[in-house]
Amino acid sequence: MISSNAPCLVLVAQKWSDMKLYDYVLSGNCYKVRLLLHFLDIKCTLEPVDFYPGRAHKSPSFRRINPLEQLPVLELDDGKTRICDSQAILIYLAHKFDPSRHWFPVNEPEKLGCVVQWLTFANCITAASSRARLHDMLGYTCDITAARAHAHRAFRHLEDHLCHQEFNGINWLAGAQPTLADVACFPYTCLAGDGGIDIFIYPAIQRWLRRFATLPRFHPMPGINIR
Amino acid sequence: MTRTTIDQPEMRIDPFTYAHWYALGRKEDFPEGCALNTRLLSHSIGIRRDTDIMSITGPQGRALPIQHRYGHVWTSLSDSPRPLFDIPEFAEPGRRLVTVGGVRVRCSGLRAVENFLDMAHFPFVHTDILGVTEHAEVKKYDVKMDVEKDEIWATQCQFFQPVAAAASVAGDMVHYQYRVPHPHSVILYKSCPVDPDAWDLIGLFIQPLEEEECLVHSFLLVFDDNNTDTALLHFQQNIFLQDRVILENQVPARLPLDPRQETPTRADASSIAYRRWLKRNGVTWSTTRGAEIA
Amino acid sequence: MNHTTKNIPTDPKNCLTDWVPVGLTNHIPRGAVVRAYIDQFDIAIWRGEDGFVRAWENRCPHRGMRLSYGFVQGNRLTCLYHGWTFGGDGICHLIPAHPDLTPPETIHTHIYPTCETGGLIWVALASMPAPAPVIKGAWTPCRSLHFVQQITLAALLADSGLSSTPLTEYAVCATRKNQTQAVLAIQPMGKHGMMVHCSIASCDHEAALHDTSRWLMTRRAKIEDTVPE
Numbered sequence: 001m002i003s004s005n006a007p008c009l010v011l012v013a014q015k016w017s018d019m020k021l022y023d024y025v026l027s028g029n030c031y032k033v034r035l036l037l038h039f040l041d042i043k044c045t046l047e048p049v050d051f052y053p054g055r056a057h058k059s060p061s062f063r064r065i066n067p068l069e070q071l072p073v074l075e076l077d078d079g080k081t082r083i084c085d086s087q088a089i090l091i092y093l094a095h096k097f098d099p100s101r102h103w104f105p106v107n108e109p110e111k112l113g114c115v116v117q118w119l120t121f122a123n124c125i126t127a128a129s130s131r132a133r134l135h136d137m138l139g140y141t142c143d144i145t146a147a148r149a150h151a152h153r154a155f156r157h158l159e160d161h162l163c164h165q166e167f168n169g170i171n172w173l174a175g176a177q178p179t180l181a182d183v184a185c186f187p188y189t190c191l192a193g194d195g196g197i198d199i200f201i202y203p204a205i206q207r208w209l210r211r212f213a214t215l216p217r218f219h220p221m222p223g224i225n226i227r
Numbered sequence: 228m229t230r231t232t233i234d235q236p237e238m239r240i241d242p243f244t245y246a247h248w249y250a251l252g253r254k255e256d257f258p259e260g261c262a263l264n265t266r267l268l269s270h271s272i273g274i275r276r277d278t279d280i281m282s283i284t285g286p287q288g289r290a291l292p293i294q295h296r297y298g299h300v301w302t303s304l305s306d307s308p309r310p311l312f313d314i315p316e317f318a319e320p321g322r323r324l325v326t327v328g329g330v331r332v333r334c335s336g337l338r339a340v341e342n343f344l345d346m347a348h349f350p351f352v353h354t355d356i357l358g359v360t361e362h363a364e365v366k367k368y369d370v371k372m373d374v375e376k377d378e379i380w381a382t383q384c385q386f387f388q389p390v391a392a393a394a395s396v397a398g399d400m401v402h403y404q405y406r407v408p409h410p411h412s413v414i415l416y417k418s419c420p421v422d423p424d425a426w427d428l429i430g431l432f433i434q435p436l437e438e439e440e441c442l443v444h445s446f447l448l449v450f451d452d453n454n455t456d457t458a459l460l461h462f463q464q465n466i467f468l469q470d471r472v473i474l475e476n477q478v479p480a481r482l483p484l485d486p487r488q489e490t491p492t493r494a495d496a497s498s499i500a501y502r503r504w505l506k507r508n509g510v511t512w513s514t515t516r517g518a519e520i521a
Numbered sequence: 522m523n524h525t526t527k528n529i530p531t532d533p534k535n536c537l538t539d540w541v542p543v544g545l546t547n548h549i550p551r552g553a554v555v556r557a558y559i560d561q562f563d564i565a566i567w568r569g570e571d572g573f574v575r576a577w578e579n580r581c582p583h584r585g586m587r588l589s590y591g592f593v594q595g596n597r598l599t600c601l602y603h604g605w606t607f608g609g610d611g612i613c614h615l616i617p618a619h620p621d622l623t624p625p626e627t628i629h630t631h632i633y634p635t636c637e638t639g640g641l642i643w644v645a646l647a648s649m650p651a652p653a654p655v656i657k658g659a660w661t662p663c664r665s666l667h668f669v670q671q672i673t674l675a676a677l678l679a680d681s682g683l684s685s686t687p688l689t690e691y692a693v694c695a696t697r698k699n700q701t702q703a704v705l706a707i708q709p710m711g712k713h714g715m716m717v718h719c720s721i722a723s724c725d726h727e728a729a730l731h732d733t734s735r736w737l738m739t740r741r742a743k744i745e746d747t748v749p750e
Contacts, residue, residue, distance in 0.1 A: 025461040026468055048457045052464075053253065053328025056457070137471070139331055139442070156667075160738065163664045167730040194471070196333070200556040200589075201667040201713065203548045210553060222468035225590055225601055347618035351604045363604060363617035473602055476587040478563070478580045490582045490628055494618035 016043040018077035022065060024051040026137075028130060028187035029086035030072040031221045036090055036183050038219045040097045044074075052138050087119045090180045104180050114174040118181030122188075124154045129188040132195025144196075151197045155205060158185065162204035171211055178215060186212050191223045240268055240304075244512040247409055248311045250299040250432035250444045253326045257281060257300060266436040268304060268512065298326045298446055299432055312378070312408035316428050316448055325459045327445040329434070330467060334474040335513040336433040336441035337482035337505065340413045342470055343431055344405050344497040346386045352469050355389055359398075362387035365494035372504070378408040379504055381497040407501055410510060411435055419450050427451075429463070438513045439480040443467065483515045538690045539650035540636065540643040542706035542718050545662035549574060549642065554598060556589035558710035559646060564633065565589040566642065569596035569609055576644040578631035581605060582613070588630065639692065639704040640720025654689050659723040660704055663733050666741055671715045674707055681740065697736070701729055717741075 021037075023030045023046045037044050049071055050056040057069050066073045066084045074089045075082050083089050094104035105111045128150035134140040135147065161173070173181040190209050192199045199205055212218065213226040220226075249267055251274060257263065262275045272291065273284045283291040283302045291302045297317055316322065332339060342348070347365050349358030368384040384403040404416040404426070411433040416426040428448040435441050445467060447459055454462075483489055484506050491499050511517035543557040543566060554567035556579060563579040565588035575598070579587045586602040593599075597614065599606045606615040613628040634645045639656030640663075674693055678685055685693040685705075692706035702722040709715055721733050 025465045048455070048461045050457045050460055053256065053326070054457075054460075136333075137331055137468075139329065159667075160734075163734060164731060167727045167734070169727075193475075198713065201710075201716065203544065203555075203665045206555060207548065222465050223472055225472055227592055345603075347603045350617065351601060360604065360617070364620050365618040472590070473586060476590055477585040478587060479585065483585070489584055492583075492616055492619060492622075 018045075018079075020045045020047050020075040022047045022049050022062075022071055022073040022075070024049050024057075024071050026222065027051065027071055028133075028191050028221075029126065031187045032086050032183050033072050033074065033089050033093070034221075035186070035219060036093050036103070036180070038217045039103070039183070039215065040093060041217065042093070042097055087122065087180075087184055090119070090183060094180055102177050102179065103183070105175075111175050111179075115179045115181045118173045119184050121154070121158075122181075122184035125151070125158075125185055125188045128154055129192045129195055129197060132197055133188075133191060134195075136195050148195070148197050151192060151195070155189065155192070155197075155199060155202050158189065159202040159204050162208050166204060166207070171208070173208075178212070182208075182212060187221070187224075190226070191221075194223045239512070239517075241509050241511045241517075243508040243510050244268065244410060244435075246303070246305045246307075246309045247411070248294070248301040248303045248308050249411065249434050250297075250301050251283075251434055252329055252444060253299055254295060255326075256329075265434070265442075267302070268435055269437050270304060272302070274300075297430075297432070298324050299444055312376070312412070314414065314428070314430075314448075316426075321450055322428075322448050323451060323456070323459075325447040325449075325456050325463070327447070327460060327463045327467070329442040329444045330464075330471065331436075331440065331442050332471050332474050333440050333480065334477060335439060335481045336411045336435040336443070337510075337513050338474055338477055338480070339431065339433055339441060339443055339470075340407065340411065341482065341498050341501060342474055343413045343415065344381065344407070344501060345495070346384060346403070347494045348473070349386060349388065352473055353466055356466065357388050357390070358386065359389050367493065368496065370496045370500045372500070376408065377508075378406060379497070379500050380407075381405040381500075405497055407497075407504070410505060410508075411441075421452070422450050425450055435513060438517060479515055481513055481515050481517065484510075485515065488515065539645045539647050540654050540689060540691075541645070542641045542691055542708050543576070543644050544642050544708075544716075545665055545718055545720060546637050546640055546642055547662045548665065552593045554589055554591055554593055556587065557644075557708070558713050559644060560709055561711040562646060563587070564644060565591070565598070566635075566644070567591075567593050567598055569593060571596050571609070573609060574635045574637060574642050575609055575611075576633040576635045577607075577611060578633070580631075582628055582630060639688070639706075641692070641704065641706055641718055654692075656688055656692070656694075656704060660720040661723045661730070663703070663719045663721050663730050664737065665716050665718045666737055668715045668717060668741060669745060671709050671711075672707075672744065674705070677705065677707065677717065677740070677744070699732075701733060703733060 021033060021044050056062055057071055068084060072086055073082050073084050083092050091104055101107055128147050131142050132144060132147040135142045135144050170176055172178045209226055251265060257274055257276045259276055264271060264273050270286050275282050281293055283293055285291045285304055294301050297314060350360045350363045366385055368381055370381045373380060382404045385400050388401045389398040402418040406414045414428055414430040416428055419425040419427045430446055432444045433441050447463055484502055541559045549555055549566060549568045551568050551570050554565055557564045557566050564576050565579040566576045568574050577588055579589050581588055581600040583605050584602055586600055588600055590601040591598050596609045597606050604617040605613055607630050608614050611630040611632045612626055613624040616622055616624050634650055636643050636653035638654055640660035683695040683697055685695040687693050692704055695703050695705050704720045706718045707715055719737060721729055
């Protein structure tokens with residue numbers, strides 16, 4: 001079996017919080033935040049938003065919460081400060097609640113650079129794979145052929161990188177232990193099939209997805225069936 | 228593939244399938260001023276709404292009938308459709324209707340109905356929500372035809388569920404009845420967690436787009452004062468999207484009606500009755516029989 | 522679609538055409554199940570705790586669910602949909618909806634023969650295939666690459682400067698100018714394109730793996746630039 005190299009978490013005393021996550025159950029970007037909350041063992045109030053079919057994220061009341069009309073949004077325990085953008089929320093949570101600095105290695109500049117590079121790349125995956133998924137699943141209009149082609153370009157790059165990491169005995173995107181890079185890229189890679197994008201043609205990606213699903217406290221979402 | 232049937236569609240659709248009403252979406256999905264195109268049984272149809280008047284056009288610009296029922300807009304390709312089935316619970320006071328919105332699935336709509344009738348998958352597909360693997364047994368239940376209304380009922384169904392509904396706090400034996408009043412519609416009656424004498428309703432109104440692609444409109448009609456509509460919506464979407472992965476990975480995508488093609492057991496009694504009922508009514512659309520004829 | 526092997530021609534004289542490479546040996550560790558295609562045939566491939574690789578038609582006999590979504594426990598594969606559990610011989614041992622029932626032996630999956638050699642996993646679609654290939658020597662799995670187009674081994678190697686010896690219809694032993702020896706194998710997948718699998722003569726240098734991978738990527742880029750989609 002492949003070892004998961006899970007970071008040994010130093011659990012902070014305060015595992016519950018008064019934070020609130022504006023959440024949509026089918027969103028891969030909301031899921032990555034819920035995943036990290038699970039990994040860090042932090043409880044957080046979920047505020048379900050009727051993204052579909054109600055389009056509540058476009059409503060005047062939600063625009064006051066996030067003018068960009070996007071989910072997720074994390075409201076901090078002061079009840080005022082809000083962080084938008086899933087990658088930004090991941091960074092906030094890791095920095096705040098993971099004193100071991102495994103998830104976001106701020107004390108290792110080279111590694112940090114790699115992690116941030118993959119956090120940005122996660123947006124390429126989302127832009128293609130999530131778009132195809134919204135088209136196929138919820139009937140959103142888009143150029144589906146182009147979306148799938150973009151996804152395959154991104155996955156080919158991911159496949160090459162993971163393959164070369166394995167040659168060096170490295171199981172994760174940015175080093176010997178999983179980081180936010182893996183958390184950020186996992187959801188819309190694993191959900192690609194929902195948008196009609198076959199990923200069985202990427203063996204190293206599949207091995208990485210399987211390793212990810214064996215991480216302690218891993219939690220799936222609908223559409224994700226690896227164990 | 229399936230789109231080649233556009234020009235000679237009526238030839239390919241069996242009369243039973245052709246004669247029904249089909250839901251196209253919730254009324255809110257068609258706001259004032261909208262002009263949308265969709266598909267129904269491999270036909271392109273247009274939906275317009277000017278002020279409060281809605282019109283639906285089918286092949287060759289033919290006006291199609293419309294009715295608004297059960298929170299959804301319905302139409303039929305037939306000039307003399309069979310009456311839409313009655314759901315008396317929609318008139319009961321105290322119930323809340325939550326319409327879940329359409330979800331597209333690459334499979335026969337008949338496969339989606341059959342999956343909805345199935346309890347045996349709860350522990351494996353809806354793990355720790357509608358079932359747990361330690362309690363996977365499907366106890367014997369009754370399946371009968373209501374001959375007068377030409378619909379199927381499965382009754383005396385029960386299954387162990389850790390979280391039976393959004394309003395549940397602990398696991399329990401949950402009682403169910405299933406009703407199939409229409410080849411592409413199915414309703415679940417589920418024992419209500421807040422009122423032991425009542426049933427909550429969850430149902431699918433399926434819009435068959437192509438023979439291997441459907442749009443599943445679903446609803447909840449429940450007694451529940453604890454959860455917001457959005458919480459109920461998330462619960463139901465979570466469940467249905469777990470099913471979607473299954474539905475898109477069943478081979479073949481069309482429903483097999485030849486009993487030798489798949490292997491049912493006693494737990495599949497409702498599925499067996501459903502397939503027989505379709506066969507008896509001459510359904511070929513979206514089945515492997517249709518593929519053979521084609 | 523035909524889900525049986527009846528129409529697959531088997532030529533007993535040519536023992537090298539029946540067996541098709543479907544992946545590198547390290548792609549399927551114990552306890553894993555993957556999906557693979559050979560031409561238009563959809564296959565679930567898994568490795569039990571006993572180390573044996575099994576290849577089955579990717580379809581549960583119960584309700585047609587793809588078995589590649591299932592999970593391996595010990596030497597059994599369990600279908601995701603209803604938990605039907607099949608032994609390594611393909612026979613159904615457990616139907617969780619009826620825990621007291623012993624399933625009749627007539628309920629089983631469709632099995633294809635498998636073998637492992639040259640750092641690769643091979644599957645034969647024919648029910649009575651020719652003897653399995655044997656590739657002598659110690660080989661380290663390098664990587665598998667997806668190609669959008671299906672091309673022949675000859676086209677893969679054309680103008681590559683490699684000297685090669687055929688091993689089977691689908692594989693060659695190639696020697697690069699730097700003397701690295703590799704098994705190069707192609708897996709035709711119909712509308713899904715093609716996989717190229719590569720293992721190299723065993724060595725301790727990760728540099729050789731990187732170097733071979735780069736070579737394969739360059740090769741692919743050149744072929745995909747010249748062959749129209």
